[in-house]
Amino acid sequence: MDLINAIQFDSWAEFIDMGGYAFNVWAVYGLFALFIAVNILVPLRRRSALLRDLRRRGRIEDQVALNSAATPGVQTAKAESRGQLDETGETASQRAVDTRRPQQGDNS
Amino acid sequence: MWLWFAKLGSPKWFYELSTKWLPWLVVATVLVIGTATVWALLFLPPDYQQGYTSRILVVHVAVAGTSLAFFPLMAVAGTITLVWKMKLADMVAKNAAALGAWFSFITLATGSIWGSVSWGTWWEWSDSRLVSMLFQFFLLLGVVSLRSALEDTDKAAKACALLSIVGCINVVIIKYSVEWWNTLHQPASPVSLQSGSANGPEFWIATALMILGVYLFLSVSLILSTRNEILQRERRALWVKEMIAAER
Numbered sequence: 130m131d132l133i134n135a136i137q138f139d140s141w142a143e144f145i146d147m148g149g150y151a152f153n154v155w156a157v158y159g160l161f162a163l164f165i166a167v168n169i170l171v172p173l174r175r176r177s178a179l180l181r182d183l184r185r186r187g188r189i190e191d192q193v194a195l196n197s198a199a200t201p202g203v204q205t206a207k208a209e210s211r212g213q214l215d216e217t218g219e220t221a222s223q224r225a226v227d228t229r230r231p232q233q234g235d236n237s
Numbered sequence: 238m239w240l241w242f243a244k245l246g247s248p249k250w251f252y253e254l255s256t257k258w259l260p261w262l263v264v265a266t267v268l269v270i271g272t273a274t275v276w277a278l279l280f281l282p283p284d285y286q287q288g289y290t291s292r293i294l295v296v297h298v299a300v301a302g303t304s305l306a307f308f309p310l311m312a313v314a315g316t317i318t319l320v321w322k323m324k325l326a327d328m329v330a331k332n333a334a335a336l337g338a339w340f341s342f343i344t345l346a347t348g349s350i351w352g353s354v355s356w357g358t359w360w361e362w363s364d365s366r367l368v369s370m371l372f373q374f375f376l377l378l379g380v381v382s383l384r385s386a387l388e389d390t391d392k393a394a395k396a397c398a399l400l401s402i403v404g405c406i407n408v409v410i411i412k413y414s415v416e417w418w419n420t421l422h423q424p425a426s427p428v429s430l431q432s433g434s435a436n437g438p439e440f441w442i443a444t445a446l447m448i449l450g451v452y453l454f455l456s457v458s459l460i461l462s463t464r465n466e467i468l469q470r471e472r473r474a475l476w477v478k479e480m481i482a483a484e485r
Contacts, residue, residue, distance in 0.1 A: 136279050144279075148289040153354055157293045157347045158278065161300070164343045165270070165454055168336060172461035179468045183481045186472070 246323035248467040249476050255460050262457050270450035273299075276443045284440075291440065293351040298425075299447035301344040301370070303455060305411060307337030307377065308404045315398025325463075327394040328470065330401065332462035334380040336455065341374035356421060365414035366422035369407060376404050390470075 138144040147154040277295040284291035311333050317326035348367070349359045361367055380397050387393035415424040426436035471477050 137282060138279070147292070148283055150288060150290045150354060153290055153350050154278075154292055157296055157350050158274070160343060160346055160350075161296045164300075164339060168339060168454075168458040169461065172458065172465055175465050176461070176468070179465055180481070180484075183468065183472060183477070184484070187478060187481050190478075 246317075246321070246325050248325050248328070248471050249474070251325055252464060252467050255464060259457070259460060262453060262460070266450060266453040266457050269446060269453055273443055273447040273450050276446065281439055281443060287355055290351060290354050293347060295440075295444050295447050297344065297347040297351055298444050299451045300340055300347065302448055303451045304337065304340035304344050304370075304373070305408050306452075306455075307333055307340065308373070308401060308408045311337070311380070311397075311401035312405050315401040318394050318398045324470070325467075327398075328463050328466040329459065330394075330397060331384060332459055332466060334377050334384070334397070334401075336458055336462070338374060338377040338381060340455075341370060341377060344370055345374060352421075358421075361421045364421040365418040366411065366420075369411045369414050373404075373407055373411060376400075376407060380404070 145151060145155075273295065277292050281292055281295070283289050287294075311330045314326040314330035314333070317323050318330065345367075348370075352361075353359045380400055383400060384393045384397050387396060415422050428436055428441050431437055468477060
C-alpha cells in the first residue's frame, strides 16, 4: 500500500531513534502534548470546582429562604458566624445578603 | 447588526452558544492535530540538512505563529471593553493573556530544542527574534500580574486593555525582526510546490494543518476558561442560578 510505503521508518526502534535526534524530537512533541493537556485540564478542573461551589451556594440559599420565612434573622446570623471564604471569594454573610437581592445580570 | 452585537456581548448568550458548539470544536481539534502529528512524525521525509529535526519545526512554527495572535486579539477585546464596556470582551481578554504566555513559552522552548542541534546553541541574546519573543512572554506575564494587582475589576480591565493595545507594537517587531536585523534566526523559507525542496508541499501542508489545529485548540481552551469566568462573575445572575438549580 502506498500509505504504508510512505512511512519513513522500517522498525519501531528506527522510529524512536528519529535519525539520531530522539531527544530533541520527542522532547518537543512531549512538551506540545503536555501544553495541550494542561490548558484543557486546568479549565475543566476549575469548572467542576466552580459548579460544586455554585450548587452548594444554591442549597444554602434555598435553606436560608426557607428558614427566614419561619424565623427571620436566625439563619443569616448563623451564616455570618461561619464567615469562611469559598471558591468565588465571598464570605457566607455576603452570600446570605445576596439571597434577598437576586440580580438580573444577563445583559452587558 | 446592533442587536447582534449586543447579543454577542451577553455572557448568557455566549455560554449557551458555546455549550452547543464546544463538542464539535473538540472533535475538529483532535482530528486536525492528530492528523498533522501522525503526518509529521511518520511521513515527513528528513530534511537534507536538518534530518528529522525538521519535524520539530511543524510544532514550533505553528505555536509561534499562533502566539502572535494574542496581542491583536487582546487589543480588539480591550478596545471593545474601553468603548462599549462589554463584559464578555474583558473576560476573553483576561484568559487570553495567561494562555498567550503559555504559547510564548512553548515557542521559546521548542525553538531552543531545535536550535541546540541546528545552530549549536540553546539561546542567543544578540538575536532579535529570540529576544523579542522573550519580551512578548514577559509582557503577557505583565498583563496577567497587572490584572491580579488591581482589585477593582473595571480599573484592571481598562489598564490591561491599554497595555494590550500598546503591546501590539512588539508583535510587529517579532514579525519583521528577521528581516530588519539579520542575525541568527532565519526568515521563513518560501513556500515551494517542488517536492523535496526546503519548504516543499510535504512540509508546508503538514505545518498548515498543524497551524489550523493549534488555532482550534486555542479556541477550545479559551472558550473553556471564558465559560468559567462567566460562571464566576455572573454567579448572582438569575440565569446562572436557574441553570444550577435545574441541574440539581
